[in-house]
Amino acid sequence: MAGPNFTVEQYRRRQRLWNLLESRYVVHLVLFLAVFFIVSPLIWQLLTSFKTQQGVLELTYLPTEPTLAAYERALIDRGFWRAVVNSVLIATASTVIVMILGTPAGYVFSRFRFPFDNAVFVFVLFTRLFPPIGLVTPYYRIVTTFGLLNTKTGIVIANVYLWLPLVIYIMRNFFITIPQALDEAARVDGCTKVQAFRYVVFPVVLPGFAAGTILTFLYSWREFLFAFTVSTDLNSMTIPVATFLFVGDAGIDWAAMAAAAIVAVIPSALVVVFFQRYIVVGLTGGLKG
Amino acid sequence: MSDTDHTTDGAAPTADEDRALSLELDGITKEYTEDDGSTVVAVDDVSLDVYEGEFIVLVGPSGCGKTTTLRIVAGLEQPTRGSLRIGGEDVAGREPRERDIAMVFQNYALYPHKTVRGNIAFPLKIRKYPDDEIETRVQDTADLLGIGELLDRHPADLSGGQQQRVALGRAIVRDPAVFLFDEPLSNLDAKLRIQMRTELNKLHDRVGRTSVYVTHDQVEAMTLSDRVVVMNDGTVQQVARPKTVYQQPANRFVAGFIGEPPMNFFPVTTSPEGDRLRVDADGFSLVLPPEITDTVAAWDGDTDRLELGIRPEAFEDAALVERSLAAGETFPAYVAVVEPMGPNTDLALRPDNRADDEAAEFTARVANETDAAAGETIEIAVDTTEIHLFDPETGENILA
Missing domain, CATH: 3.40.50.300 (P-loop containing nucleotide triphosphate hydrolases)
Incomplete structure (x- = not known):
């Protein structure tokens, strides 16, 4: 029904405008623009990585002579394959340690009351609210004091420091969604507290645990600041740091830099493709079904 | 206690x-x-x-x-x-x-990652019962509760009533x-x-x-x-x-x-009426039978002021009572609401002198043959053997 100030014709015209705006062509156009905005740098990088050193400077979008030479220069000639190995080792070790520490901690925060429990939890979160740059200098001093400069251990410790609070928070939120009656039922049914966790609570929280694991791996993989602070050589350097090293070169090898960047992105992309369900769950912090 | x-x-x-x-x-x-x-x-x-x-x-x-x-x-x-x-x-x-002990929880607390069989078997498994005994016991329990067909389903696939049975099964399986x-x-x-x-x-x-x-x-x-x-x-x-x-x-x-609709309470004063006890509430008076009178007399507390309790079921429309009613057994009451419940009818009544006072309302459950209509005044009868008297200070039942 048209309002008092509308004629039926005006109302219909207005309705047509909205129908057009809400049509799937318009919606898809908007989505396409958003995706294009996000993906275009990646595509540009991918295309560049297949170009020759000369080809980079030519004003074409597609590589004129597609080649994998840039990958060879980055990974083999400059030895950046070692950075890839470092990244895998560091991200894996960081993830394992963070999950082993963070899962029980999250469980405790979700279930048990102890003196200053809220204060401790807020403090844990508080450490994540610091701009990490403010901690780089003391961290550098600590790492130097313990002789961990240029070691993978030094970077793993930084990753654990950075992501443990996040995982404690995420896991606590997952555990909170699991009714406490479940633990209690398990204990009445014959479990110790540890068994109740192992046989009942943990299997139920497994999707959340997977989400925490994947997020920690992704974050550790892409961590730059602390890795850059700790490592100056290929013993400990991670792939983001190695990629950054191209910047200082006299004549930048754009193609090789793009190749290194693509190598850095591949694992993240794979994880996102295969585990997107868990990442969404992890970021939104809720378990369903 | x-x-x-x-x-x-x-x-x-x-x-x-x-x-x-x-x-x-x-x-x-x-x-x-x-x-x-x-x-x-x-x-x-x-x-x-x-x-x-x-x-x-x-x-x-x-x-x-x-x-x-x-x-x-x-x-x-x-x-x-x-x-x-x-x-x-x-x-x-x-x-x-x-x-x-075994416990059944309000929201069942079934293990969502286990099947019905896994849920019922869990208390036995964790106590390391032999496999064949677990199998027999789970089957017997499931049969007892009529959920034998559901053993391989997960709790999320069950209705509320079925989940309830599984929770019961998990409790009784261990005896x-x-x-x-x-x-x-x-x-x-x-x-x-x-x-x-x-x-x-x-x-x-x-x-x-x-x-x-x-x-x-x-x-x-x-x-x-x-x-x-x-x-x-x-x-x-x-x-x-x-x-x-x-x-x-x-x-x-x-x-x-305890009791639905709940008991009605009236503050009363007491006085002797011949050899009986008379209670006066605001708007009506009752004369209590000899047994109650004796019990109250034997009470060692102050009995001048008491709290009278009458269950809705202890009322009846006086027009429907066949025996002759004495003076202290009925009083006029204004009918505020009539709620036919089927087998009987609930009346929201007020003592006639307080017909405009909503706070004076009480509930009577009378036979469904009643002709009471809202806005009228009827004579309501009380089964005085069924009344309760409470100490207004401690709340203790004097007659119990």
Whole structure:
């Protein structure tokens, strides 16, 4: 029904405008623009990585002579394959340690009351609210004091420091969604507290645990600041740091830099493709079904 | 339990004093410290003896401490004071798994990642029963509960009633000494709740284990229990058979809590009328029968001012009463609302002199043949043998 100030014709015209705006062509156009905005740098990088050193400077979008030479220069000639190995080792070790520490901690925060429990939890979160740059200098001093400069251990410790609070928070939120009656039922049914966790609570929280694991791996993989602070050589350097090293070169090898960047992105992309369900769950912090 | 002994029936329902005690609570108290440092007493000096095979229902309004009491028995909470014995053994400090109990939770607490079979088998598996025995027991339990077809499904695929059965199955499969139920029917819809209530009753008859059942639903309390424990504010108000709780409530709280619609209360003054006792409320007077008069006379407290309690069922439309009614048995009442319930009719009445006073309203449940219509004044009769008198200070029932 048209309002008092509308004629039926005006109302219909207005309705047509909205129908057009809400049509799937318009919606898809908007989505396409958003995706294009996000993906275009990646595509540009991918295309560049297949170009020759000369080809980079030519004003074409597609590589004129597609080649994998840039990958060879980055990974083999400059030895950046070692950075890839470092990244895998560091991200894996960081993830394992963070999950082993963070899962029980999250469980405790979700279930048990102890003196200053809220204060401790807020403090844990508080450490994540610091701009990490403010901690780089003391961290550098600590790492130097313990002789961990240029070691993978030094970077793993930084990753654990950075992501443990996040995982404690995420896991606590997952555990909170699991009714406490479940633990209690398990204990009445014959479990110790540890068994109740192992046989009942943990299997139920497994999707959340997977989400925490994947997020920690992704974050550790892409961590730059602390890795850059700790490592100056290929013993400990991670792939983001190695990629950054191209910047200082006299004549930048754009193609090789793009190749290194693509190598850095591949694992993240794979994880996102295969585990997107868990990442969404992890970021939104809720378990369903 | 208070030290006046009218709060208990004394004997167990079968009047078999030789029966073994299955559960003994002695002075159980649970205090919590709030965040602001104040102390909250959730359970206050609760003592209770439960006999082997007895079905005990703890009933009371929410926050009365009934669930906390149950959780203390389960070992999920530790009492601040008091002792607890299960099967004659002091279980202080023992973990729930060491208490030979099973519990059915309000929202069932089924393990979502396990099948029905896995859920029912879990208490046996964790106790390392042999596989073939687990298999037989799970099958027998499932057959008993009529869920044999569902064994390979997951809880999420079951209806509320089926989940409820699985939760029951997980409790009975191990054949524990005591069953604990924490409002197990409150998540079911009304129809299913009545059906499951009947089944629980049958199940208890068959399994015959000591059961402690917590509910806020007085109908469940009345229908399921051998004895009812009425709780309020963390304390036991009365322990008695369902009929006794209804007919001889220990105090004003129990009288008001048990019974639907609830009992009506009137402040009254008393005076002698010949050799009988006369009670005067604002708007009507009743003359009480000799037995009640004697009991009141024997009461050692002040009886000048009392609280009169009349259940809706103790009223009747005077026009429908066949015997002749004496003067002190009826009074005129203004009819505010008529609610036909089918077998009988509920009337919202006001004493005739207070027809405009909504606060004076009380409920009468009369036969459905009544001609009472809203806005009229009728003569309402009271069965004076069914009335209750309470001490206005302590709330104690003088006649119980």
